[in-house]
Amino acid sequence: MIAAALMVLVAVCIALGLMEGLTRLFFPAFDPSGRFEFRHKAGPLWLGQPGVAQRQVKNTGDYDVAVRINRHGLRDAHDIAEATAGDLVVVGDSFAWGWGVEAEERFSDRLQALTGWRTFNLTTPTNIAGYEALLDYAKSLGAKIRQVVMAVCLENDLGLYGTADELADDPAAGWKEWLAERSAAYLLLTTMVHQTPWLNALAVRAGVIIPNLEGISKNDHEPEAIESSADKLQGLSKRYRLLVVLIPSRALWVGENRAVEDRVHKDLVTALARRGVAVLDLRPLFEKGGAPLSYHFANDGHWTAGGHALAAEAIAKCLAGGACR
Incomplete structure (x- = not known):
């Protein structure tokens, strides 16, 4: 069980790393640097x-x-x-x-x-x-x-x-700010969610996004x-x-x-x-x-x-x- 869990963890890390690398390569505007x-x-x-x-x-x-x-x-x-x-x-x-x-x-x-x-x-x-x-x-x-x-x-x-x-x-405290400062994939994903009406509505209903005037x-x-x-x-x-x-x-x-x-x-x-x-x-x-x-x-x-x-x-x-x- 431990070996299987480690394999899943490694696979997830590789996938996230690949996603981050591809985002920086094909969408450089989202590079947080x-x-x-x-x-x-x-x-x-x-x-x-x-x-x-x-x-x-x-x-x-x-x-x-x-x-x-x-x-x-x-x-x-x-x-x-x-x-x-x-x-x-x-x-x-x-x-x-x-x-x-x-x-x-x-x-x-x-x-x-x-x-x-x-x-x-x-x-x-x-x-x-x-x-x-x-x-x-x-x-x-x-x-x-x-x-x-x-x-x-x-x-x-x-x-x-x-x-x-x-x-x-x-002013940069918080996990969202931490990700925004380091991850191009996170910036791309959140931009897509915010600017796609049906995704934005789902995120609001799920409590992931707090509408501006409610926050x-x-x-x-x-x-x-x-x-x-x-x-x-x-x-x-x-x-x-x-x-x-x-x-x-x-x-x-x-x-x-x-x-x-x-x-x-x-x-x-x-x-x-x-x-x-x-x-x-x-x-x-x-x-x-x-x-x-x-x-x-x-x-x-x-x-x-x-x-x-x-x-x-x-x-x-x-x-x-x-x-x-």
Whole structure:
């Protein structure tokens, strides 16, 4: 029995290896070595591998964009080490990083064109504690930072700060991410499933795929987390000329948690205003046209180029003194 089991195991391994090899040979576009990942550790932060030029691809077909990482692990044509107190530094997570859009389509790059300020993009998937770490990282490289636009995402940034585990987890954690980073066959298979309607429907029914709008992170109404997050941002506002830009959660507009999300969102705005922190709440702007989800990808929670353009115009007006709360 043991010998038979070993033979089956060996046969499976050979078949998988052959499938992987053939996929890389005949479908090189699915070779994971050319796809972007956050694998460079800089203190507590996960950044891009310095100097790489790769692609960020969604297997649903939502995007396929170029990603170029500079010598500091950042997706920015500028060198953050050269930042001065008169420049603008955008800090944030994957939204501000420009997930799914070309670099020039991000709101940070658009801000530079709209305001005339040299603008640096200092971002990576993280949270408010990570934003502070990013600023400290930039300063350790020689940056002189004064003007900061900090994008805070209401889907996953609120938390109890000042604890040992306040930083966000490794953005590449999880078995799906592990396979996506290593297997061309896995990427080909998942692309086929996502883009073939009947296969996609089977995968959803089997629970293998969670539809985009069903996988949104949901907040609980936790006053302690709201106050702790507001305190953290207030502390940063004392160190920098800070504008907090609130990225509204998609759960405000879909699902069964909308009333809670509405309360959390409003309470954070109030908590920041009470502390004297400059805030730009993008929620009214996104809701103005009656279709806030249209600014997000169909199968990914991040903003499209249209969402970035809308945010850039609002931030530019705010910085000019016309729209900040």
